[in-house]
Amino acid sequence: AGCGDRGAGTGTGGGKPLIGVDYPRSDTDFWNSYIRYVPQSAGQLGVDLKTTNSQNDIANLISNAQTFMSQGVKGVVMAPQDTAAIAPTLAQLESRKIPVVTIDTRPDTGTVFMVVRADNRAYGTKACQFLGTKLGGRGKVVMLQGGLDSINGRDRTEAFSECMGKEFPGIKVFGEATDWKADVAASKLQTRFASDPDIRGVYMQSSFALSGTLQILKQRGLQVPPTDPKHVFVVSNDGIPEELKNIGDGLIDATVSQPADLYARYGLEYAKAAIEGKTFQPGPTDHGSTIIQVRDGLLEDQLPAPLVTLDGAPVAGQPTVKYDDPSLWGRKG
C-alpha cells in the first residue's frame, strides 16, 4: 500500500501542470488560511495555478469549473460546500478527463480522484468526549452550531449530539443555530446563560464565536481556572492562532485543529499525481493519515485533526496535542 504506485511518468510534457483551484469562500478565518497555503504549496510542488472563488455559492462553483475547462486546466481542486449539487459538474469534468480532488467535503455522487478531508463527525465526537469527561457526565452544555445549510456544521452537530446521547446521557445539550454569525451566537449564548446560569460547557463549531463567548464569560465572571467548580469548559474548532493562544492563556480548554495547511498541500499533491497518472490504494499513508474506500471507486484520505489542549494529555483514552506543538498549522502562520 503506502503512498501509491509511482506509475510511469505519462504526465504533462515539459512544463508544469496547470491546476485549477476553487476556493469555497473567503470570509472565514479557516478558509483564508487555506487560501494562503495554496500558492505556497503550489510553489513547493511545482505546479501552475488558476484560482477562483465561488463565495459559498454552488452556482458560482459550477461557472468557475466551466472557466477552468475553457482555460485548459489539467486537474481541479475544489471544496464543494454543497455535496449533492456538484454531481453534474463532476460528470462534466470527468467527461473531459480532468481529474478532481475535493477538499473538506465528499460528494454524494459522482467520481473524484481523491477526497482530502478531516472527518467532521470526528470533530463533534472529540469535542463531546472532551466535555463529557471534564464535566464528569453531568451538567448542561451549549452547542453553538454553524449554519444549518452547511454539511460540515450538520456533521459536527449530529456527531456531538449522538455521542452525548450515547455516552453522556446525564448531560443536557442546548443546540443553538447561529448561521455562523458571531453576534447571533453571542446573543443566543447570553440568553441561555440567563435561563440556565448553571451551564458548564460550550462547544463552538467554529472559531467565529470565539471572542464573543469569551466576552460573555468575562462579563459573567466565569473566567476561572478549571479547578474552580464554576469553570465553564469551552471547546472550539478550527485551530487558528488565536485559539491556540487562548488555550495557552487558559481562556478556553480545547480546540480541534483543522489541517488547513494539509488541505492545501495534499489537495494539490493528489491533483498533480492524478495528472501524472498515479493511482492510490486504501491503507495508511506516508503522512500519518489513512486512505479509506468510502464507496466503490471513491477514495478518501482522512487527514488527522488533532484535539489541542493545554497539557496535551490524553482525554478519554484519545491522544491530544499540546497547544504549542510546532506541528500545528496555527503555529506556522
Added chain:
Amino acid sequence: MSDTLSTGTVPASAPPPTRPSSRHLAVARLRDLALVPAIVAVAIVGWIISPVFLSTDNVLNVLQSMSEIAILVLAQTIVLITGKMDLSLESTFGLAPGIAAWLVVDPELTRGLGLGLLPDAWAVPVVLLVGALVGAFNGLLIVRFGLNGFIVTLGMLIILRGLLTGISGGQTFFALPGSMTYLGSTSWLGVPASIWVSLLLFAAGIVVLGHTRAGRALYAIGGNADAARAAGIRTDRVLWVALVVASVLAALAGLLISGRLAAVPAAQGDGAIFQVFAAAVIGGVSLNGGRGSVFGAFTGVLLLFMIINVLTLAGVPAQWTNFLNGAVILIALVVSRITGGKAQT
C-alpha cells in the same frame, strides 16, 4: 422602447420637431442601447486579458451561468415597471423547486416526504404552482390590503427562505426526478436548453411589454396609477398578474438551476436579489416605475456577468472578488447616469 424608433411613414405634414424634444427623443432611443458600447469594451478587454474569453465554450458558459439570474431580472423588471418591487423573488427561486422536490423525491435517497402522493411527472407543475401561489399571496397583501411592496416582499423573502430551511432541515434535496432536471441539463442544437429558454423568455418579454396593450398597461400603471385607472386599465388586476407572472418566472428560473445542479440546496438564491436589482438598474429600469425596457435589462445582466467572467479569468485574488463586484456595479451605475441621463432614478 421601440415605439420611439422613427418610421418613415410619418406623414410629411408632421410638424418639424422642436429642438428640445428631438434631443429628448434621441436620448430615449439611445437609452436601450446605452450599454452596448460598454459590452463591446468589456469583450475587448476580456479578450486581451485571456483569448479564452471569446471562445465558444466560454461564451456559452457566460450565457448559461447568467440564464437563471437573467430570468429573475426579467421578472423583477416586470414588477419594477409597474412601480412596485419584489424582493421575495430570490426566495421563490429556491422554494419552488424545493417544495416540488420535497413532495416528490424518495426519502430513501434524500430528505423528502416522498409521500407517494405525487408521481414524478407532477414535479414541474408543482414548481410553477408554488411560484403562482407566492405571487398571488404577495398580490393579496400588496394590491388587496394596500401594504407597502418593499416591506411585504422583504418579509416574504425571510419567511419563504425560512420555509425552505424548515422543510429541508437545511439540507440539499438531490436525486431529483428526471422531469425536474431535464430543462436545466439538456442541450438543444449544442446549446444548453437554459440559454434557449432565457433568450426566448426575453424575446417574449420584449414583444409583450413593447407591443401589447397588457404590456403598455404595466408602463401606464408605473407612470401614474390613477391615470391608468381613469383610462380604463384594471390596475389591480394587472398588478396582481404582474406579481404572479414574476413569481412564476422566478420559480421557472429556480427549476432551471436545480436542473443544472440536479439538486436543490437550501440556500438556493440566497443574496441573488442584490445582483438582480443591480442588473435591472444598470440596464436602465427605473425603480420609480414606468421606465425601462426588457432589452435594456438584458444588456444589464449580460454586462454584469461578462465582467464577473473577466475577473474570474484574470484570476483576481479571492478576498477581493466581492469588492470588485461591488465596484463594478457602482461604476456602472455612475456611468449609466452620466451617459444615459436619468436612467437609474
Added chain:
Amino acid sequence: MSDTLSTGTVPASAPPPTRPSSRHLAVARLRDLALVPAIVAVAIVGWIISPVFLSTDNVLNVLQSMSEIAILVLAQTIVLITGKMDLSLESTFGLAPGIAAWLVVDPELTRGLGLGLLPDAWAVPVVLLVGALVGAFNGLLIVRFGLNGFIVTLGMLIILRGLLTGISGGQTFFALPGSMTYLGSTSWLGVPASIWVSLLLFAAGIVVLGHTRAGRALYAIGGNADAARAAGIRTDRVLWVALVVASVLAALAGLLISGRLAAVPAAQGDGAIFQVFAAAVIGGVSLNGGRGSVFGAFTGVLLLFMIINVLTLAGVPAQWTNFLNGAVILIALVVSRITGGKAQT
C-alpha cells in the same frame, strides 16, 4: 372640508373642532404608542413560556443584544424620514471598526497593518471618521450627483463589505485595543454601557427630531423637498448631514458590537439591514419619507428582539427559527396596518 362651513365673521372663539381632524390628531398621537400593547402581550406570553423571560438578567440580555441593531435602526430612521434609504449601513457597521482594527492592531497577534502609525487611542476616532467618510461619499453620489439612493447604497453595501473582506483577508481581527472594546464591554451602574449608549442616543433622537429646527427640517424634506427648499431649508445640506450622521451612528454601533465580541469578524453586520428595515417599518416609519418617529422605531426594534428572545427561550427547532422570524415580521406589518392606519406605506 370645513372651509365650506360659511362663517361670515370669524367668531372670537375658535371654531368647534370638526370630527375629522380631531380624530386625526388622536391617531397621530396614538401611532407612536401603537406597538405598546403588542410589547405587553409578548412580555406576558414570554413570561408564561419561561418565567426567566422577565428576570433582570434576561431583560438586560435583550436590551444589550438589541442595542447595536437599535442604533442602526435609529440611523435608518433618520434617513428614511428624509425620504431616502441607506442600505449600506450594514456594511459600515462592519467596515468602520474593521478599518480601525486593521490600522491599529499588532500584526504579530492577528492580521492587521499595525503600521505603528496610529497609537491605540486613535482607534475610536478612526472608527467614527470612517463612518463619516462613507456617509459623505453616499451624500456625494445621492445629493450631489442625483443618483438613486436605493441603488447607490446597494452598490455601497456590496463594495464596503468587499473592502472589509479585502483588508481582513476574510479573517477576524482579534486582540483589539482597549479603547475599542471599552464601550462595548464595560458596565455602568450594573447595566452594560451599550444599553446606556443606545438609550441615550434614542433619547437624543427623540429630542432632536421632535423639537429642533434641524429635526423638523428632516420631516419637511421627506414630506415635500421642493416645499422645504422654497421655505429656505438648505435641503441638500440637511440631506448630506443626515446621511453622514446615519453612517457615523452605524460606525458607532459597529464599535459597540466589536467591543462586545472583542473582535471584528469579516462578516460583521451581514444581512442586518433586513432586520433594520423591518424594525423601522413595524415601528411606523414610512418608507416614503416624512412620517414616523424615533420612539416608534424604538418600539419596533424592541418588539422584534423580544420575540426573538421568546423563540430562543422556547427552544423552537433550529430549522424553523428563520421561518418564525419572517412570519413575526410579516404578521407585525399586517397588524400595524390594520390597527395603525397606513403606518407602513
Added chain:
Amino acid sequence: MTTAPHHPGDDDPPVVEAVDITKRFGSTLALSGAGIMVRRGETHALVGRNGAGKSTLVGILTGLQAADGGAVAFDGRPAPPLADRDAWRRRVACVYQKSTIIPTLTVAENLFLNRHARSRAGLIRWSSLRREAQHLLAQWSVDVDVRQPAATLSVEQRQFVEIARALSFGARFIVLDEPTAQLDAAGIDRLFTRIRDLRAQGVTFLFISHHLQEIYDLCDRVTVFRDARHILTAPVAGLSRQALVAAMTGEDVSMPEADHRPPASDAPVLLSVRDLVTGSGARLSMRARAGEVVGIAGGGGSGKVEVAEAVVGLARPVAGSVTLAGRVLRPGSVPDALAAGVGLVPQDRHREGLVPGLSIGENVTMTVPQRVGRYGFISRARRDALARDTIAALTIKASGPQTPVADLSGGNQQKVVMGRALANDPRLLVLITPTAGVDVRSKQTLLGVVEDVRRRGTAVLVVSDELDDLRICDRVLVMFQGRVVAEMAHGWSDNDLVAAMEGVDLHHV
C-alpha cells in the same frame, strides 16, 4: 350663446341623472344627498366653492369611484357596474381636474392609452398610432412631436392633450372639470370654439369652473353645490352674478377694489431689480416703493414666473441683481432672501408651498424657526400660538394648529401658504398666481391680506394673469416673450391689459 340648439322634450330621459348621492372619505362627507340632472344637448355648469364636492361627483359620474349611497342613471338606465370600464367610457368622457397624463409615456401613447391601434395578431401598430395622434393634435394646433415623452410638455400642452383625448372618444356626454384653470386666453378661446362646435352636433357637456364669466359665456343651465349639498339648478340666463355667488357662498361677496389708495410718492424705494436675466432669457428691471403693489402680468410662457422666482432666490439668474432695502440678495439663495425679508407664495402650492403631512403650525412657521425657539430648539407652545394667530387672521377653517395640512381644502391650503409668506413680517411679498383654483370667498380674503400688508409698508409683487388679482395693483408690468412690453397704471381697462398680454398694442395699430 345661451340657448341650446336641441330642445329636448320633457319626456326625453336626461343624459345623466344622479340622485341622492352620498360619499364619504374617512370622516369627511364629500357629498351628502346631492344630485344633478343634465339634459341632452345642453351645456351644464357645475359650480361651488373649493371642496364643495364637484370633483367627487365627477368621479362618481365617470365610474372612477363608487358612491356610498344614491343612484346614477344614463339615458334613464342604471349605470353599468364599476368594473366595466368600457361601458362607462362609451357613455361619458372626462377631463379630470387632476392630470391623467402619464409623464413617462410618449404623447402619442397618452392619447391612445389602452385603446392602441392593433394588428390582427393583437400587437400594437405604433406607426399608425403615431399618425392618428399627430392628426388629433393638429386639430388643436398643438405643435409637438408625438414621440416625445409627455413629461416634456408644458402645462398648457398637457391640458390640451387631456382635452383632445377626452373629446376623441366620440362620447355624446363630456365632463370638463376646470379645464381652463391651466390655459391662457388664447387656449380658452380654442377650447370654447371647439365646445360650441360639438354642441352644435348635439354633444352634451358638464362644465366646471371657478371663472364665473365662462359660465355665462358658455353654459345653458347651472347647478350650484355648497357644503356637499345641492343648492340650486337654474337657467344661466335668469341668474344674476350676485345671486350665483350668493348661492355658492351663502352670503353676498364683492371683490375688493373700491378703496384704492396709492402709496405716498415719497415712500422709499424698497426693491430694485437691475437687469435680471433668467436661465431661459427672460429679463426684468424694476423698482417698487414701500407700500406699493406692483403687478407682473403675462400669458403662458411669458417668463413672468421665472423672473419672480429669480427675484426670490428659487431660481438662479444668469445675470443681474436684486436689492431689497439696500441689501443685495445672494442670487439663487432662498435663505438669504428670507433673511432679507422676502415672503413668497409660490406658483404651485402642492409642489412648493406645503408639506402635506405636517401640521398647519409647522408649515406656517417653517420659514421662521428663529421666531419659535432658540438655539435650534423649537417651542411647540410658541409655534402653536403663532399658528393660531395666522389661523385667526386668515380665517383658516381648521380645528387647530395641529391639523395636518393634507386635511384642509384647497382654499384653506392656499391660506396656509399665504400665512407662511407673512410669518416673517416681510418687507417684500411676492405672490405668484396666488388665487389659482381658489374660490371667490377665499380669493377675497387673500387679496384683502395684500391691502393689509401694504398699509404696513410692505412692497408687494403680484405675478398673475388673473385680472382680479391684478386689479389690486398700483401699476402692472406686462411681460410678453420674456420682456416687459408695457406698464399700466391703476385704472387700466381689461381690454388693454389682455391685449398687451397677448402681445397686441391696441393703441398703435
